[in-house]
Amino acid sequence: MTKALIWFRYDLRLHDNLALLAASNFDEVIPIFIYEPNVSEASASDWWLHHSLKELAIAIEKHGGSLIIRQGDPQIILDELIQAQQIDALFFNRSMLPNDTLIEQSLIEKYSSKTIYVKCFDDRLLFYHHKLVTKKHTPYKVFSSYWKIAKLQYITFPQNKINHYSTTTIPSMAIDDLNLLQGHQWMKKFEDYWHPGEQQAIQKFEDFVEQNLSSYDALRDFPGKYSTSDMSPYLAWGNISVRSMWYRVKRFANEYPEHASAAESYLRQLAWRDFAYEQLAHFPALTHEPVRTAFNNYPWDFNEDLFLAWKKGQTGYPLVDAGMRELYETGFMHNRVRMVAASFLVKHLRIPWQYGYEWFKETLVDFDMANNAMGWQWVTGSGIDAAPYFRVFNPTGQAEKFDRGAQYIKRWVPELREVPLDVIHSPAKYVAAHQLSYPQPIVDHATARQLALDGFEQIKKH
Numbered sequence: 217m218t219k220a221l222i223w224f225r226y227d228l229r230l231h232d233n234l235a236l237l238a239a240s241n242f243d244e245v246i247p248i249f250i251y252e253p254n255v256s257e258a259s260a261s262d263w264w265l266h267h268s269l270k271e272l273a274i275a276i277e278k279h280g281g282s283l284i285i286r287q288g289d290p291q292i293i294l295d296e297l298i299q300a301q302q303i304d305a306l307f308f309n310r311s312m313l314p315n316d317t318l319i320e321q322s323l324i325e326k327y328s329s330k331t332i333y334v335k336c337f338d339d340r341l342l343f344y345h346h347k348l349v350t351k352k353h354t355p356y357k358v359f360s361s362y363w364k365i366a367k368l369q370y371i372t373f374p375q376n377k378i379n380h381y382s383t384t385t386i387p388s389m390a391i392d393d394l395n396l397l398q399g400h401q402w403m404k405k406f407e408d409y410w411h412p413g414e415q416q417a418i419q420k421f422e423d424f425v426e427q428n429l430s431s432y433d434a435l436r437d438f439p440g441k442y443s444t445s446d447m448s449p450y451l452a453w454g455n456i457s458v459r460s461m462w463y464r465v466k467r468f469a470n471e472y473p474e475h476a477s478a479a480e481s482y483l484r485q486l487a488w489r490d491f492a493y494e495q496l497a498h499f500p501a502l503t504h505e506p507v508r509t510a511f512n513n514y515p516w517d518f519n520e521d522l523f524l525a526w527k528k529g530q531t532g533y534p535l536v537d538a539g540m541r542e543l544y545e546t547g548f549m550h551n552r553v554r555m556v557a558a559s560f561l562v563k564h565l566r567i568p569w570q571y572g573y574e575w576f577k578e579t580l581v582d583f584d585m586a587n588n589a590m591g592w593q594w595v596t597g598s599g600i601d602a603a604p605y606f607r608v609f610n611p612t613g614q615a616e617k618f619d620r621g622a623q624y625i626k627r628w629v630p631e632l633r634e635v636p637l638d639v640i641h642s643p644a645k646y647v648a649a650h651q652l653s654y655p656q657p658i659v660d661h662a663t664a665r666q667l668a669l670d671g672f673e674q675i676k677k678h
């Protein structure tokens with residue numbers, strides 16, 4: 217009787233999971249998830265984790281097994297289980313996070329000299345940085361060049377196999393005892409918007425492909441249109457296999473050649489996620505240090521009141537406020553609005569991007585260390601392939617362009633629902649005249665823009 221231990225991490229699903237596939241060759245499979253409290257501090261993302269674990273546990277029970285839940289140091293917990301259950305093999309998927317590399321390496325080294333077979337897999341992404349380098353063997357710095365090569369790579373075709381789960385009773389914590397929902401009452405609202413877990417992920421993606429993929433390219437920048445896939449939280453915890461998404465979109469493009477460019481546009485966005493992990497691998501301080509070190513000399517001007525107004529969606533700029541309120545209500549924000557709201561914090565308020573990173577980390581259900589860090593550094597201009605520093609998004613102009621009919625603004629800023637369309641994007645005078653309970657702009661756009669540019673001029677000297 218051979219026994220394999222599968223350590224679930226950011227791959228909370230049974231379909232097309234490389235570590236789980238390897239385990240299927242064994243007579244008995246023991247599945248475990250280990251929560252590391254000091255690693256994952258993100259509240260909204262913990263809400264997602266809680267529900268994903270519940271779904272995974274139910275799915276494993278349907279196959280006759282039971283998901284073991286533990287909390288603490290994975291090395292100690294895995295060691296103890298390997299000894300106690302006389303495990304023959306340990307399988308897991310690489311997390312792709314810089315802090316985990318040492319643990320992963322040391323597990324492999326520790327057991328490779330013993331009789332246990334240990335293998336970890338590249339399962340989280342589509343492409344892998346050790347395979348994707350320039351002709352000079354350096355990492356790609358520009359996304360368009362990266363994509364040109366990446367899209368030609370072979371991606372492992374999705375596979376599924378039946379596992380035989382162990383029926384032995386092994387001590388486990390209850391998922392509720394991880395206390396992932398503690399702390400913030402506001403997370404309760406997420407239930408109105410999201411259904412985490414593998415089955416929901418698969419169904420939601422299928423619905424997206426059938427109903428929205430054909431118009432993705434044309435509409436994805438318009439936050440009022442519900443045109444993007446909303447797959448990011450499912451991807452963050454691996455409720456869905458990104459390879460299965462890739463092949464589903466490819467199949468769609470073959471079946472409907474007239475929509476091939478919309479399909480390619482979606483695959484390109486998926487590749488941005490890979491590009492973010494590429495950046496994190498080569499620059500592990502991506503989450504807290506600017507890649508372009510000149511930005512350490514930027515004259516930031518942290519102001520607690522302005523920061524609070526931004527977090528609460530009380531800046532007096534309707535698109536920014538709509539986005540920040542959507543975030544707090546649903547744990548999500550449309551990509552275009554993330555760019556505008558983030559730019560507002562960094563450039564209009566001159567608050568260091570790390571504060572925004574932390575707030576998004578706490579409130580996003582799709583929090584992803586690599587994507588979030590790359591997003592903030594991109595907006596700031598301090599990243600690898602970043603927006604030019606002199607591009608200061610005009611929050612009013614962006615609203616006029618991408619939310620012309622103000623559907624998005626009216627959805628999230630109820631105080632403005634009765635404001636006529638011709639003034640809704642710059643509502644200050646109307647708000648004052650009609651005594652609406654909506655704030656006046658907390659900064660003047662032209663003045664703020666100039667101050668931001670002056671700051672960039674200063675760091676150019678370094």
Ligand SMILES: Cc1cc2nc3c(=O)[nH]c(=O)nc-3n(C[C@H](O)[C@H](O)[C@H](O)COP(=O)(O)OP(=O)(O)OC[C@H]3O[C@@H](n4cnc5c(N)ncnc54)[C@H](O)[C@@H]3O)c2cc1C
Nearest residue numbers: 444445446447448485486488489551582583584587588591
């Ligand atoms: C400041 C800032 C912070 C961000 N923080 C996060 C984060 O914590 N987690 C996160 O998943 N994304 C983050 N993003 C990227 C992007 O906003 C989201 O991935 C996207 O809005 C998710 O919505 P969707 O699934 O409907 O995307 P779709 O448009 O349907 O795209 C499909 C998938 O492609 C990937 N993708 C799309 N756009 C990007 C992008 N710009 N960068 C990286 N991957 C992308 C995502 O995995 C997404 O689910 C951030 C962007 C910015 C500007």
